[in-house]
Amino acid sequence: MIDKDKIAIVMLACRDYEAMELALACHTAYGDPDVHFYILQNCRGNYDAERTLDVAKRYQKLFPNMVRVVDNIEPQAPYYSISQLLESELFEEYEYICKVDDDAFPINEGWLDKLVQCWVASDRMYGAKLAYVTPLINNNNWGFAELINDLGLTDEYFSKIAREHYAGVDTAFSRKRLLPATELGTGVDGTVWGLPYLARWIHQHTTLQPQRFIEAVAGQAYKEVPSQERYSIGCILFKKDFWSTINDGGSDDEHMMHMYCRQNNLIIVCDKSVPFAHIAYFTQREENRDIVESAKEVYQQRLGIPFPIGLRQSRLLEIEARLRWIENKSNTSADPNAANNNSAQFPVVHGFTKKMKMIFYILGLRNRPPR
Numbered sequence: 001m002i003d004k005d006k007i008a009i010v011m012l013a014c015r016d017y018e019a020m021e022l023a024l025a026c027h028t029a030y031g032d033p034d035v036h037f038y039i040l041q042n043c044r045g046n047y048d049a050e051r052t053l054d055v056a057k058r059y060q061k062l063f064p065n066m067v068r069v070v071d072n073i074e075p076q077a078p079y080y081s082i083s084q085l086l087e088s089e090l091f092e093e094y095e096y097i098c099k100v101d102d103d104a105f106p107i108n109e110g111w112l113d114k115l116v117q118c119w120v121a122s123d124r125m126y127g128a129k130l131a132y133v134t135p136l137i138n139n140n141n142w143g144f145a146e147l148i149n150d151l152g153l154t155d156e157y158f159s160k161i162a163r164e165h166y167a168g169v170d171t172a173f174s175r176k177r178l179l180p181a182t183e184l185g186t187g188v189d190g191t192v193w194g195l196p197y198l199a200r201w202i203h204q205h206t207t208l209q210p211q212r213f214i215e216a217v218a219g220q221a222y223k224e225v226p227s228q229e230r231y232s233i234g235c236i237l238f239k240k241d242f243w244s245t246i247n248d249g250g251s252d253d254e255h256m257m258h259m260y261c262r263q264n265n266l267i268i269v270c271d272k273s274v275p276f277a278h279i280a281y282f283t284q285r286e287e288n289r290d291i292v293e294s295a296k297e298v299y300q301q302r303l304g305i306p307f308p309i310g311l312r313q314s315r316l317l318e319i320e321a322r323l324r325w326i327e328n329k330s331n332t333s334a335d336p337n338a339a340n341n342n343s344a345q346f347p348v349v350h351g352f353t354k355k356m357k358m359i360f361y362i363l364g365l366r367n368r369p370p371r
């Protein structure tokens, strides 16, 4: 067995604070208090990024022994930020890494123990041929196709939901193609990736009905994910050294991982009995933003935690905070209390004066535009 002290979970955080606070609520509720959970903040400077960092710090305060925020690595392509963390002194004590996306999370207990068992069993069977192990992720090009079957939704999918669509990208070994409704693209830019309403549909049957998801996959066996196709690495458990071996100088960690696995015929094993939710690919985010809100309601109830999942309890408060942030940013007055100024009572003198000067200039009451 693997010693728990040797495992670290690493979540790469950027700007998606809404989904991330939901993910963190579930990770901390269903996580192992003995396994350190690192949040690596990889974006800075705008409202969304700073709000995301606030979420990370809030969960660190709520779970001081488990959650650790890393915000001192300069934002760069995720592969290199993660490399820097894994190669740091801080990570010398760890041998295994479970990397999770900021919007991917477990929906029941014991998920990490099962993934570790899957690693140990797969390592025994495949040795150096093993790349990594992964849970069954619902909104995932490969996982989606598996789940339609596991949930008994095949008929519904092909009779009512499916449609003709594009899948894939043009590369040396694959091509973008028009698939009929009867086919599913399970690799790069696959079926669910390209059609947000399919993600909505699978969320309605899984993320928003966690018990149903759990029951549908309970007792399922390990299954190999074809490593000839690109897999979306929303949650992967691997040996720490593996991360540096995939470095080909590229900038897309998922592509690098895929190329390395493909070229070396490595094996990826999914423990299909571990249900895992993934909120959105970037292609789906706008259309499905409301799902995060619905899911927060479901999990606030389900987790039975004494604190709210989210930092702010309404969209109105969120908008107000964003406006205040923008206002403070553009406030050039020398207000000595600006840093502590959480209310809008101080006029933005210079910004206001400048706007007035501009209006005078436009009206011809001023000779030159404001500087």
Ligand SMILES: [Mn+2]
Residues within 6 Å of the ligand: 101, 103, 278, 279, 280, 281, 282
């Ligand atoms: Mn995502």
